[in-house]
Amino acid sequence: MKNKHITAVLLGTSLMTLGACSPVGFFSEAGSRLDTGSFGNATMNNMMVQSGEEGYMLDLAKRFSEQVPSTVNFEFNRSELDESARAILRQQANWIRQFPEVRFRVYGHTDLVGSNAYNRGLGQRRANAVVNYLVSQGISRSRLEAVVSFGETRPLIATQNRERRNRRTVTEVSGFVKSHPRVIDGKYAQIIYREYVASATAVSGLTGVNGGGSDE
Template sequence: MARLTTTILLGTALLATAACSKKRPEVLPPAPGGEVGSGTGQAGDGFAPGSRGDFERSVTSNTINFALDSYDIDARARSILDTQAQWLARYPNVPITLEGHADERGTREYNLALGDRRANATKNYLAGRGINPARISTISYGKERPVALGSDESSWAQNRRAVTIVLN
């Protein structure tokens, strides 16, 4: 009798374990990909037209950089923003957010204000290129979201930026 009970319990445990096993999906999701700023504009890479991936693949970069304590748009930034404006003109219903960032130097309040000026300077440039400002929101992160960790000029230069984020 004890042997029969043990056999039944083992059989039940085996069935329960088999029922809980995870089956491999028939179709696997696509691998991560799409390089920011590749500028290839190639079709068939899995990005829907007007999507964030399409934007990042099609423009020179989604990021522009600024000089120390500055929110002036220089020639390199204008070149990058011009490619963004061309893409945005093709997709007039796509909303974006412009993030303003600063390096770690300065007070939190100063860097939030500087990030705000950088985001708004970028917005004004794109609006000047014919992009409807109503579809552009801005946010400042100040020094709170550095892209490069370090306390040297190279890191600081990378963190003084505005980033364009496509919202769909």
């Protein structure tokens, strides 16, 4: 009886030791230590590169930031668009209209005056104002991704004082409209060919298109 008791104690101690050594527990699912949530991302990225999607998106993002102003600024503690901001957004809308298969994201920012909670809300309102104005210029709201606000956490100028350059929104290329015919059919060659033809057009040709009509 004594030997059985000793055996049971030793077995229990061994199981406890094994459980302590394993960060995922003794009865974890096989392979759980290998999958940290990013399993398959490398394969997905390779597919995007091979299909031309990744390179095309990066090229578009670069062109957008080079050919039109991507940033608009705001008065202190305000989210209304002044005429300078509206003029910039009309340029953005003219450019965006040329690429109906592309989605965009707008980020709202503030300066460092005020609490973080208040500034996150203010940054959100600024980004919403930009999205609403782009929609008024004929850009489908479905192409403008869920608005993200960084509030005061990413200043351009590190100062605790009022700084207009920190009170801004930034518009960026974020991806493709998956339901668009060119994308769903995998016709990236057509997109790239269109880019090849457009490359012979002066930059003013892209940014000077009259802003009529809707891309919805």
